[in-house]
Amino acid sequence: MDTGALHKISYGLYVIGARKGQKFNAQIANTVIQVSSVPPRISVCLNKDILTHDFIYDSQAFTVSILAQDTPLDFIGRFGFKSGRETDKLKGINYKIGQTGAPIVLDNALAYLEAEVISEADAGTHTIFLAEVVEAETLMDGEQITYAYYQQVKGGRTPKSAPSYIEKRREDTKGWQNMNVLSAAMSMIPR
């Protein structure tokens, strides 16, 4: 099987916000889709090991910030390659608390969605959260960033916990520079 074929699937990049009690967390994901129009529903697929998965499972709600094309790489890295278990990822970031109680990241966001979970589909290492959109707002004009742009133009990499992370078995796999070719699809993140 040529798993490289999977890398041709296209995605955007989003910050997913969630809450558990008084704790907030947010992480990068690429697996957001609109599922239906009436009512407006979306889904996101997340790794079961990550903190945001735990928070969404607990509070049954999440937010989606749709990132602009010019989002800095270190902003993506902050939400994509660090764990909320070890650091407060929202420290110094502009966000607001939405009607679901979950944090909405505003920096670099073209628009955001707030959603309440309807059901979860168990997908093995990952869960697909199906959710109804309860609030949505456009914040600014501009092109959204795609995962392909992040990889090709910005040279971004993919974390090991991503759904489609594939270890590259060549000598040049070390370091940041080459990690961007490891995988094309990520529901990114880590922990």
Place this chain on the structure above:
Amino acid sequence: MDTGALHKISYGLYVIGARKGQKFNAQIANTVIQVSSVPPRISVCLNKDILTHDFIYDSQAFTVSILAQDTPLDFIGRFGFKSGRETDKLKGINYKIGQTGAPIVLDNALAYLEAEVISEADAGTHTIFLAEVVEAETLMDGEQITYAYYQQVKGGRTPKSAPSYIEKRREDTKGWQNMNVLSAAMSMIPR
């Protein structure tokens, strides 16, 4: 709620192939994602009313042809705006029968995937099919087409049965030309 925010979600464009008994059908969809890496799993979200949904539900398998950026608009229209109930969409098209028995459309495809359904998540008007990838092949190099490219550059439109079709309530809604602004997300198609 500003449903326009939903239009900022990014997608690719795919031909989904499926079989029911000796009948084949294929349709355009934008809602394919990779769900997990080990094992390789994908999902696709389809309208319950369409014929391909019925075929996948019956045979529990489907194929995904990942379309190239230069895919002609009439090719997309053939699979996106016509129903397999009324026409043989595969007539004159290059395809092959995969190991799942479902047809794999080869024209304009950069790569294809074959998948066997594991479970279905009921999403109201739509179903999310979660499936294990059993075969994958890259056919040619090139950029994949995105839904944004289809809309902005090619001026493509969105069918009414798409998950995020929104009727535009302005006078200039008539005709093909303006249909491309009706919606940004489609699991496209029709019937």
